[in-house]
Amino acid sequence: MNKVKRVFGRSGRLIILLLLIVSTFSYAMFQGGFVSWFVFYTISPFLLYSLLFAFAPIRIVDFKREITPAKLHRGDSAQVTISFQNKSLFPFVFLSVRELGENISKVDYKKERPNQIFFVGWKRKFEWTYELPQVERGVIQFRGLQLTFSDFFGWSIRYKFLEENRNVLVYPKLTEMKYKPFQMQFEHGGVLSPFSMIKDTSLVTGIRDYQPGDKYSWIHWKSFAKNETLRTKEFEDRQTQDIFITIDQTMDKNFEYAVDLTASILHSVVKNHGDISFLATGEKRHYFPKIKTQSQLEKVFQHLAIIQPNPKLSFESIMVNEIGLLNSATLIIVTGELTDQLKQFFIKGSKMNQGIVCFVVTDTDTQQTRTTISNAKVVPISKDNIENVFTEVMKP
Structure with a gap:
């Protein structure tokens, strides 16, 4: 439909242009005199330019788009730099560049879609930079540019479309956290300290006599070559903590902040060499x-x-079906609201050895009551206090 409108619009403008040429020439011929011919010769160059402009080929090459920073997180502002070259031989006058932005739905534009006007002439290289303010989490879809060329008075207008199918991911906002392994005291006396001892095979602390059951890869072959006695390498014991984190996608309240908190916990645990799994x-x-x-x-x-x-x-039914994935890991649930479904799940999950930690993201920084439901500790976390989430768990 838009293409049909553009074709008829271009044809209509061309007809009007021809009528202007005919009418000004006819006026000069029939009216005669200095004024009529002066008007004709004054306007003729512009009419001739517009007529040639209507048929001149448009060649745009080397279209590029650069976005900085390359990796975007929610709330960031990004700069988009667009560049292209004009290889057309015809000297155009005005050029308007506009984003095909119907699909750019993750940007908080306070004004219209980004656009820029250039005076072309014989200029070959063009560059345009604009800002994407306060991007939201999700996908920014770029579909290309619309180039609009026009003559001096807008009698003729030409369009050129530069297509580009490009999707840019906007990640959750990450907050640097003060990482500490989870260790909590429950009201009924149980202690959640889900550590297990593992052998760090990258750190050898010594050797000992071989014992049945030792792994073949642990044998110290250098000592065996010297005295022909099997010896086994000893490794440093390291504490590890298995964490299983999930986000409650059944609640839309404070959901963006819940996603931010989940991403920040994952980033912090992996950065500090912890063991963590995630379930969406x-x-x-x-x-x-x-x-x-x-x-x-x-x-x-x-x-x-x-x-x-x-x-x-239903979050409860989802977790009941996926409970087998937990094994002996500590379950961390991130949600925007403590619902009755969650409470029922906590009661049903009371037999879990490692316990449950539920972070409830709140809007304000007001002090809220911590509760313990069966084997689950419910910890309210303000959206402005995410960096202290690990220390908040330690508090009674």
Whole structure:
């Protein structure tokens, strides 16, 4: 439909242009005199330019778009730099550049879509920079540029479209945290200290006599070559803590801050070499086990960038079905509101050895009561106090 309008619009402008040429010439011929011919010769160059402009080929090459910073997080402001070259031989007058921005839905524009006007002439290289303020989590979809060329008085208008299908992810906002392993005292006397001892095979502390059951890779072959006695390497024991974190996608209240908190916890634990797994509780379940490397963490962040709340789902039924994934890990639930469904799940999950930690993200920084439901500790966290989430768990 838009193409049809542009074709008829261009044809209509061309007809009007021809009528202007004919009418001014006819006026000069029939009226005669200095004034009529002066008007004709004065306006003729502009009419001739507009006529040639209507048929001149438009060649735009080397279209590029650079976005800084390259990785965007919620709330960031980004600069978009667009550059292209004009290879057309015809000297155009005015050029208006506009984003095809119908699909740019994750940007808080206070004005109209970004646009820029250039005086072209014989200029070849063009560059335009504008700002994307306060981007939201999700996907920014760029579809290209609309170039609008016009003559001196707008008698002829030409369009050129530079297509670009590019999606830019906006990740959750990350907050640097004061990391501490979870260790809490419950009211009924139980202590949540989910540490297990593992052998760090990268740190050898000594050797000992071989014992049945030792791994073949632990044998110290250098000592065996000297005295032909099997000896086994000893390694440093290291404490590790298994964490299983999930976000309540059935609640839309404070959901963006809940996603930010989840991403920040994941980032902090992986950065400090902890053991953590993540479960997305949307309509389609996505499970990311044992996240240790940056590439694994990046995949989780990519998923967190696009998840949305779905109030139609039941968090309790989802977790009951996925409870087998926990093993002996500490379950961390991040939500925007403590609902009756969550409370019921805490009661049903009272047999979990490692306990449950539920972070409830709140709007204000007012002091809220911490509660313990069965084997679950409910910790309210203000959206402005995310960096202290690990120390908040320690408080009674």
